[in-house]
Amino acid sequence: MAKEDNPWTSRLSLLVLTHVAGTVSIVSVLVMSPVVTRDLGLSASEFGFFVTAYYAAQAVFSMPAGGLVDRVGVGWALIVCHGVMLLGALLFSQAENFTMAMAALAAMGAGYSISNPATARGVLEWFPAQRRATAMGIKQVGVPLGGILGAANGALVTMAAWSDIMLGVAGLIAVNGVLCLRLTRLPSHIVSREKRHPLANIREVIRDGNINRFVLLNGLYNFGQTNFFAFLTLFMREVALASQPIASLSVGIAQAASAVARIGWGVVSDTVFAGRRKGLTVGLGVVAVGGLAAMALVGPGPGVYLGLGLALLLGLTIASFAPLVQTLSVEATEPRLAGSSMGYNMFGTHIGGMIGPPVFGAMVDATGAAGGYWAGWLVTAIAVGIGVLLLAFGFRERGR
Numbered sequence: 001m002a003k004e005d006n007p008w009t010s011r012l013s014l015l016v017l018t019h020v021a022g023t024v025s026i027v028s029v030l031v032m033s034p035v036v037t038r039d040l041g042l043s044a045s046e047f048g049f050f051v052t053a054y055y056a057a058q059a060v061f062s063m064p065a066g067g068l069v070d071r072v073g074v075g076w077a078l079i080v081c082h083g084v085m086l087l088g089a090l091l092f093s094q095a096e097n098f099t100m101a102m103a104a105l106a107a108m109g110a111g112y113s114i115s116n117p118a119t120a121r122g123v124l125e126w127f128p129a130q131r132r133a134t135a136m137g138i139k140q141v142g143v144p145l146g147g148i149l150g151a152a153n154g155a156l157v158t159m160a161a162w163s164d165i166m167l168g169v170a171g172l173i174a175v176n177g178v179l180c181l182r183l184t185r186l187p188s189h190i191v192s193r194e195k196r197h198p199l200a201n202i203r204e205v206i207r208d209g210n211i212n213r214f215v216l217l218n219g220l221y222n223f224g225q226t227n228f229f230a231f232l233t234l235f236m237r238e239v240a241l242a243s244q245p246i247a248s249l250s251v252g253i254a255q256a257a258s259a260v261a262r263i264g265w266g267v268v269s270d271t272v273f274a275g276r277r278k279g280l281t282v283g284l285g286v287v288a289v290g291g292l293a294a295m296a297l298v299g300p301g302p303g304v305y306l307g308l309g310l311a312l313l314l315g316l317t318i319a320s321f322a323p324l325v326q327t328l329s330v331e332a333t334e335p336r337l338a339g340s341s342m343g344y345n346m347f348g349t350h351i352g353g354m355i356g357p358p359v360f361g362a363m364v365d366a367t368g369a370a371g372g373y374w375a376g377w378l379v380t381a382i383a384v385g386i387g388v389l390l391l392a393f394g395f396r397e398r399g400r
Contacts, residue, residue, distance in 0.1 A: 007126040014180055015119040018078060018088065019142025020149065022112040025089050025152025026054055027255070028169055029105070031248050032157045035152075036101075039162070041196060046098060048361030049295065051230045053102045055353035057109030062350055063202050066117040066343015074125070075183030077118040082177025084111030086170055093166035113350070117342040121265050122183075124330045131269060133277065137266025137323040144262065144319070147229075147255030148151045154248030205341045211332055213394045215345055218325055219352030220387025221285060223316045224292055226379045227360045229254070231373070232311065239373050240307045241300040250311040257315030277331075278397040281324045285388035286320035292381035296374040322352035328397065356380065375393045385400055 029036065030049065037047050069077045077258030093099040120138050128137040153165050203209055232254065236247035269277050290312045295384070298307040329345040360376040367375060 004199060004339055007011050007173050008135075010121065011126055011183065011186075012135060014176070014183060015122055015139040016080075016145070017176045018081065018115050018180065019140065021082065021145040021176045021302050022085055022108075023114050023143045023146025024153075025092075025108050025166075025169050026105075027090065027114075027147045028153040028162075028165060029084045030230055031151050031154030031251050032162045032165070033233055034237055034244065034247075034349060034396040035157050035162055035205035040098060040101065042098060043361075043365060045174045045342070045358065045361040045365050046361075047234075048357035050101060050105050051103040051226065051357035052354045054109040055226065055289065055350040058343070059108040059350035059354055060111040060349050061110045061113040062117070062346035065114040066340040066346070067202055069117040069121050069343070070113065070337070070340055072120050073186075074122040075185075078180040078183060079177060081111050081114035081118060082180060082234065083172055084114075086177065089166055089170035089173055093170065095163075102351055105256070106280075109350075113346065116346050117340075119328050120326050120342045123327075129331075130275065133266040133275070133327045134263070134268040135266075136282070136327045140262045140266075140326070141259050141324040143322065144258035144315075148252055148259070150301060151248050151252035154251065155245045158244055160368075164261045168248040186336070199354070202340050202344065205333055205337055209335065210396050211341060211344065213390060214325075214329065214332065215348030217348075217387040217390040217395065218345055219348040219350075219355075220383050220390070221318070221321055222349040222352035223356040223387075224380050227341070227356040227376065228292065228314055228318055229361055231364075231376065235295070235298070236304070236307055239300075240298050240304045242307070246304065250308055253308060254311040254315035254319055257312050258319040260322035261316045265320055266327075269324060276397065277324045277328045278391065278395065281321055281328070281394045282388055284317045284321050284324075285384055285391065287316075288314060288321075289381045289385045289388065291317060292303055292377055292379050292384060295377040332398045336395045344376070349364060352383075356383075375398040 031048055036042070052245060065077070070078070085108055088104050088111060091107055092101060092104035093106055122137070123132060123135045229251070232251055233247045236242040236243065236250050242250070249285060265280060269275065270279055273280055291310050295307070295310055297303070298310065325345070326342065329342050332339045359379065363376045363379070364373060
């Protein structure tokens with residue numbers, strides 16, 4: 001790749017597409033959940049464990065993934081990322097039972113665990129500090145763009161087999177993996193070349209109490225985001241009694257709102273807040289708590305419109321905090337530890353995503369659809385609220 005290439009186009013576009021490829025797989029599974037659970041004979045709790053497998057794999061591999069990025073650089077790490085995600089999508093397309101599907105979700109999660117440390121380090125290396133949150137927001141827009149594509153598969157599944165749809169997802173992942181080969185030719189000036197133990201960087205960031213608190217609060221925020229997306233389609237179908245296309249539309253609205261907000265909040269952070277991220281992230285969390293609690297008011301008939309409106313609100317808030325916290329994460333420590341810090345942060349994030357859906361699903365199974373969903377949304381709102389308090393009073397934002 002030419003040295004004079006513009007990182008805002010040639011490099012950032014590949015980071016965006018990495019998140020598109022990674023997100024479309026899991027979102028497709030979520031929006032096709034009514035059909036998949038029917039075909040495989042699954043309960044709500046079993047479906048919740050699908051999402052747990054995905055996030056558990058990310059939690060297990062996120063810290064090693066961060067260390068990998070610090071050692072081999074952004075380009076090669078993304079090649080590994082796409083290879084493992086491709087394996088997961090192909091495996092899910094052939095799934096015939098709960099166990100096989102769980103293994104596929106775990107492979108998807110393991111591959112995607114590499115994406116955030118790799119893409120976040122790319123932003124740190126290639127963009128100046130005064131534009132960093134903007135670049136982070138742009139690369140993170142790949143998440144909702146992938147979500148929009150995945151939401152479309154929720155409508156497509158009424159006309160095509162979900163296994164065939166997942167084969168198409170696998171093709172998308174493979175194409176972007178090949179494109180990422182371009183990034184392997186870039187110089188990586190601040191990748192550590194020291195002959196250190198592979199876990200040395202990880203041990204160093206774990207000793208930082210400020211980062212430990214940050215990891216915990218990110219898990220609580222993601223508890224809310226994961227439950228929102230994991231159960232939105234089923235909730236709209238079973239409680240609001242919306243059609244499958246309308247239920248999928250609610251996911252599309254949330255993802256589209258997030259696509260705009262992820263860039264917008266990054267720009268606001270870099271300009272209005274002069275590079276400060278914490279206060280804005282606290283504000284998003286406060287609004288998200290109210291929106292999650294209000295989901296308990298959604299019902300059939302006119303309540304469908306309330307559900308769509310809340311999907312929009314939560315798409316702008318709980319679904320859009322990632323660029324801000326990822327920027328905080330890479331700025332919270334020395335540049336040489338950026339990948340490891342990001343990997344540790346994602347460990348906490350994925351723990352929250354791993355715990356949330358089974359808790360929510362167990363409430364639905366134990367108390368019935370309407371009552372269970374009400375309780376699930378309330379517990380989710382409380383968890384996010386605790387995360388907001390921890391961020392506001394327990395985390396110290398450091399200078400860039």
